[in-house]
Amino acid sequence: MTKNLSKALGITTATSAVILCASLSSHAFAMAPFQASYQFSYNNKNLGSATRTLSQQGNNWTYKFAAKAGGIASATETSQFNFANNKITSQKFTRSSKILIHNNTMNINFNPSNKTISTQKDDQKRSFAWQAGVLDELNAELQVREDLKNGNTLQTRYFIADAKAVDERRFVKQGTENVKTSYGTFSTIKVVLLHDKPERNTIFWLAPKLDYLPVKVTHNDGKSSYGLLLTGYSGKTN
Known part of the structure; x- marks a missing residue:
């Protein structure tokens, strides 16, 4: 259970790209x-x-996700990146989690100058080829949101780096749905992240009224499931 709970606390997600004119996108x-x-x-x-x-x-952005499950577990993920012309350029990603006395860490450094992506998961270090447009697990969510805002169209493929390699992922729109939260009820766009294994699925409900913020997230992984439901928000509204 502790392993699955650690994954649950590190829940993240996904989003990238029809480019409008610069004056429109900057407004x-x-x-x-x-x-x-x-x-x-x-x-x-x-x-x-x-x-x-x-x-x-x-032009430097920081996206941070933090979660706590009582005094049992905690997790933090941080993505640092640049953003221009509706495109995210990844710089650095870090993750740390703690279950009771067990700690896990992961770091990813994106190095376009020497065309490498360097990672370290706990004591294991790796390096593999950099490529343009590669995202991390956290800022991918932001790229998907920007793609939906700027044309209501998702890319056919998103490339996301993890500790071992760059994987190709797909985010698929599955219509609209009203979601009730303690912060209010929102009309949302339902987006599914497709995984390699059929028993796994991650679903995001993005609210256009809250600048396409995920107001609900669920993940199913065989016998375990976890989720997020919005309780408060401070930021841009439409």
Whole structure:
């Protein structure tokens, strides 16, 4: 259970690209800082809380996800990146999680100058070829959101780096759905992240009214499931 709970606390997601003219993208559809809070659940039991925070300093952006499950477990993920012309350029990704006395860490450094991506998961270090447009597990969600905002179209493929390699992923729109939260009821776009294994699925409900923020996220992995449900938001609205 502790292994699955660690994955649950590290829940992240996904999003990238029809480019509008520069004046339009820098105005109504520009990426904007925000903070959101969530109820975290594991196997349909409310265990704790989580936050998503996007901050900006010039063209440098930081996206942070943090979750706690009582005094049992905690996890933090941070993505640093640049953003221009509706495209994210990854710089660095870090993850740390703690279950009781067990700690796990992962770091990814994107190095376009020497065309490599360097990773370290706990004590295991790797390096593999860099390629343009590669995202991390956290900022992929932001890229999907920007793609939906700027044309309502998702890319056919998203390339996401993990500790071992760059994997090709697909995000698929599955219509619209109303989602009720303690913060309000929202009309959402339902987006599914396709996994290699049929028993796994991750679903995001993105609310256009809240700048395509995920107001609900669920992940099923065989016998375990976990999710997030919005409890508060401060940021851009449409």
